[in-house]
Amino acid sequence: MSSSYPIQIDATVHDPALQKAVYTATGRLMDMRRNAVALVPQFEELRNHANAVKRHTIGHLDHYLELVERNVEAHGGEVVFAQDSTEVADFILTLAKQKGAKLFVKSKSMTTEEIHLNSRLEAHQLEAVETDLGEYILQLADERPYHIIAPALHYTRHDVARIFEKKLGRTETEPSDQAMIARAVLRQKFLDADIGITGANFVIADSGAVVVVENEGNARLTHSAPKIHIAIAGIEKIIPRAQDLAVFLALLGRSATGQAMSVYTSFVSGPRRTGEVDGPDEFYLILLDNGRTKVLADEAKRQSLYCIRCGACLNHCPVYRKIGGHNYPWIYSGPIGAILTPQFHGIDHDPWLPFASSLCGACAEVCPVKIDIPRVLLELRRDVIESKTAAGANKLERMVFRMWAWAMKRPHMYERLGKMAAIGAPRGDAKTGWIKDLPGFLAPGPVAGWLQERDLPRPAAHSFRELWRERQKKKGPAT
């Protein structure tokens, strides 16, 4: 085990209201996914297909990036490559200055959360308004998303009422009223906005298009109403062909919210064309690296970039369901956060994170693109240990495991050690037979620490091997 966990986890675990909110919401999302998947007998085949398409695309990403660039330009848009958050902000600020733009509307985008776009724009006296209801509430409360697809999952209607009262002077406690208050405020923003910023669920190489999936209509308004549309996507969001969407959309909606199709799916390929009455005059696609090329370099862990951000792994994760979204160190929470964060930020940043998993495998079972998250977690654990060992730590541990490996490879030695343990072990608890502690000479420092949280079963008087030999003697050799 690595260093200790952040202390706030305790607060989450001992907050019954929060525990209930997270358990109920994730439980409901699990049910909805299960019901939707049950109606698609070929779902497994779709997952395999999506995995193959993603593996191919990520494996030839340079080719597809250039293809996207060509096709966006062919339809009158512009591609901007950005290495990090500063380059994104620089581009947008320069454009805003050039166009005299002051007001931005934004639809939900984890990628823009990644680069703290709002605060960067606000620092330059520009107004950037989140328009997804959950994100809008979070922006008013100055918080970060609790969940990839249900960002305000941890709030009750009363929390929302408190936030609205403070920021908007409204005290309604019915979610339907609260949604309509947000609608009215945000509607005016849409009509006045100079620039709309969306993320992209997919970037389509053969079309030079971005695909945005949502239920509220705020993303449609964001890319339809203002005169400029900027889409921001990680470089890994590419899929080769528009026709691949038949599979990816079938997977995304069902995995995320149990919907066969989300209410709105927009396929945007450039600015409005000749004769069109509305739609943006300018379209920019920002392709963001921000650490992704580092992930790409590791062949075993590269699959982390297949993620389509459905959130299913969060809902099914016993750890996420217990500790919630805000105890993860970065905006990506749950199992996918546990593998993305150390790869983007370096394993020294939060070395405990890959260990915060029981490796139960539920995440891999539901992942629509079949990312083997437990495998990547194990790889990351190894990286953490290796980096510590390289730094001179863990010498004792390494020696113990080397001895262990030596003994395990020699059956006679293993048996002899087992017998010694059976004879030498303390009697343990009279009722249960469990050994709670060992005498000091058998439990030097680290072993004592290990035993503080674990009990040992008493070794059996006779080993399986002994019993088996006895049995063979009685029965004669097997035929």
Added chain:
Amino acid sequence: MNSASRDAILGRVREALHRKAGDVIEDAPPVRLDVPELGVPARIAGFRERFEALNGKVHVVSSRDGARQAITEILNGRAAVASNARFLEECGIGWLSSVRTGLTDREELKAACAEAPVGITSAQYAIASTGTLAMLSSAEEPRLVSLLPPAHIAVIPASRILVNLDELFEKLPLPADVTSALVFISGPSRTADIEQILVRGVHGPGEIHVVIVEGC
């Protein structure tokens, strides 16, 4: 900044993948499209079932005149903005006194849609298996008519109902060749962001009708 960043990113990608500029690539896995046979009546029935399950309303009529009558009933006195779709013209939607149509100025259209209680459009396709409308934005079909008003009515010929999304991408392998924006609409706008309680009409229309015209 951009060209240097572009080269830096492409360089890092190639280094990570052990590839060089211009390296040939393997073929992508073949496209997977699965389109079952289904007759028009079954497509209508399928669309109706799915779309109504999403809380949309479906009206099946047997003529263009029937479509106009259905719209009059749905409007029930409300004013509306209609898109410039040829099929709406064929149905005589513009004859209705409460319907404003023929808008070609962006600001005027935006203002009209922001005021109107109802927006009327056609749709390029409907998709039976998911209860979905496929809207291709064009001079005939602006984006805001189906988006800003709190209610949306779409009128489509029955022959444009497809079996599933796979059939749509079979018919439109490259949507970008024919439109700058393809939007799929599956039911009324909704959110469940507060306590997972379903609220309709949060940003887009909360009321949505599809009028299917048989025999065309």
